[in-house]
Amino acid sequence: MSRWKPDARGRMIAAAMELFAERGFDATTAGDIAARAGVTERTFFRHFADKREVLFDGSGTLTHTVTDTILAAPAAVPALDAALAGMAAGGTLLAELREHAVRRSRIVAATPALHERELLKLAAMVDATADALRARGVADPTAALAAHSAVSVFHVAFGRWVTAPEPAPPFADCVADAASALRALS
Amino acid sequence: MSRWKPDARGRMIAAAMELFAERGFDATTAGDIAARAGVTERTFFRHFADKREVLFDGSGTLTHTVTDTILAAPAAVPALDAALAGMAAGGTLLAELREHAVRRSRIVAATPALHERELLKLAAMVDATADALRARGVADPTAALAAHSAVSVFHVAFGRWVTAPEPAPPFADCVADAASALRALS
DNA sequence: CACTTTATGTCAGTCACTGTCATCAGTAGA
DNA sequence: TCTACTGATGACAGTGACTGACATAAAGTG
Numbered sequence: 567m568s569r570w571k572p573d574a575r576g577r578m579i580a581a582a583m584e585l586f587a588e589r590g591f592d593a594t595t596a597g598d599i600a601a602r603a604g605v606t607e608r609t610f611f612r613h614f615a616d617k618r619e620v621l622f623d624g625s626g627t628l629t630h631t632v633t634d635t636i637l638a639a640p641a642a643v644p645a646l647d648a649a650l651a652g653m654a655a656g657g658t659l660l661a662e663l664r665e666h667a668v669r670r671s672r673i674v675a676a677t678p679a680l681h682e683r684e685l686l687k688l689a690a691m692v693d694a695t696a697d698a699l700r701a702r703g704v705a706d707p708t709a710a711l712a713a714h715s716a717v718s719v720f721h722v723a724f725g726r727w728v729t730a731p732e733p734a735p736p737f738a739d740c741v742a743d744a745a746s747a748l749r750a751l752s
Numbered sequence: 753m754s755r756w757k758p759d760a761r762g763r764m765i766a767a768a769m770e771l772f773a774e775r776g777f778d779a780t781t782a783g784d785i786a787a788r789a790g791v792t793e794r795t796f797f798r799h800f801a802d803k804r805e806v807l808f809d810g811s812g813t814l815t816h817t818v819t820d821t822i823l824a825a826p827a828a829v830p831a832l833d834a835a836l837a838g839m840a841a842g843g844t845l846l847a848e849l850r851e852h853a854v855r856r857s858r859i860v861a862a863t864p865a866l867h868e869r870e871l872l873k874l875a876a877m878v879d880a881t882a883d884a885l886r887a888r889g890v891a892d893p894t895a896a897l898a899a900h901s902a903v904s905v906f907h908v909a910f911g912r913w914v915t916a917p918e919p920a921p922p923f924a925d926c927v928a929d930a931a932s933a934l935r936a937l938s
Numbered sequence: 939c940a941c942t943t944t945a946t947g948t949c950a951g952t953c954a955c956t957g958t959c960a961t962c963a964g965t966a967g968a
Numbered sequence: 969t970c971t972a973c974t975g976a977t978g979a980c981a982g983t984g985a986c987t988g989a990c991a992t993a994a995a996g997t998g
Contacts, residue, residue, distance in 0.1 A: 606979080686867075711934045781983090797987080
């Protein structure tokens with residue numbers, strides 16, 4: 567018998583999602599989340615750098631999947647195509663947890679502070695994508711612009727995917743639609 | 753003789769820029785800024801929604817210039833071209849205050865919290881740009897993607913413009929360079 | 939000259955977040 | 969088995985961002 571119940575981190579994430587959905591982000595204190603998870607406020611801040619981060623626990627994994635896919639693409643694949651393949655791969659990660667992704671996105675959309683943090687995570691994805699492209703030999707500013715474009719496609723595709731009525735379309739279809747609209751621009 | 757010295761807002765902005773540059777954002781309290789500007793902390797928060805906003809006072813004007821330019825473009829101009837024209841127009845606004853823009857961008861780059869807020873302002877520019885394009889009859893997802901693309905070009909162009917050695921190139925040249933790299937992607 | 943509006947000061951309060959120290963289960967080594 | 973040592977947690981005090989409520993007085997308005 568261990569001293570503490572296991573998966574305190576997971577309990578805090580679940581508690582935060584519930585409380586944010588029930589009362590909203592601003593009306594929920596860090597202490598509230600901690601109490602529902604059965605820990606102290608101090609423990610909450612040991613796991614999460616700030617109150618917003620509790621909703622963005624998987625963003626590192628997502629970005630990692632994206633860059634792995636880009637780096638694994640054959641060298642002949644053009645920059646934008648490689649980046650878009652990364653986005654599609656990241657999407658399959660989300661698709662496994664659609665219910666969670668939808669609930670989470672509703673909470674984020676309802677809270678300016680969380681929306682702002684989401685933009686930071688997307689920017690981190692842009693940077694990581696650009697780094698991966700540079701590692702493939704793509705020069706700036708092409709690498710940066712391809713990364714921006716691909717993440718914009720991901721962003722638009724994600725927005726359509728989470729708001730689509732059930733049964734949800736495959737995430738890859740949303741990416742393909744947005745990508746073709748992007749290519750039609752110029 | 754008036755009761756208060758005029759332009760409290762401008763004094764607070766100047767004081768914040770000085771203090772952030774001297775000691776950094778985190779080591780500067782709202783009270784410090786207020787004191788240097790000759791007001792109280794409460795007055796600071798009456799003018800700025802939070803400590804970060806003091807560095808983003810002109811962002812509304814910038815976005816407004818962008819959308820005005822987009823709406824004023826002839827109807828025959830394609831979506832992406834209209835959006836890029838808006839970005840170039842916004843750039844001329846910055847070019848008038850290059851010294852300020854450069855100092856400000858250094859402070860923002862050195863502070864994660866300010867970088868995050870800047871992303872929010874860019875996202876607001878994306879939304880406003882997309883709205884302007886929709887008002888021109890551009891449908892989604894094309895409007896959203898053209899807006900994202902144009903603001904990405906602005907972002908990349910701005911980054912190159914502020915870090916360019918003197919004499920600085922015209923902002924419009926930076927936009928043109930980034931735009932042609934964007935078009936070369938697909 | 940009243941009356942209102944506007945920009946500020948004052949003060950108390952909540953809450954996000956941090957530093958520090960104590961506690962104690964589990965683990966590794968003597 | 970005894971003894972450090974490690975790691976996750978609790979307890980607690982402190983700083984600073986931000987808010988609400990009320991007071992004040994210059995400047996505008998009739």
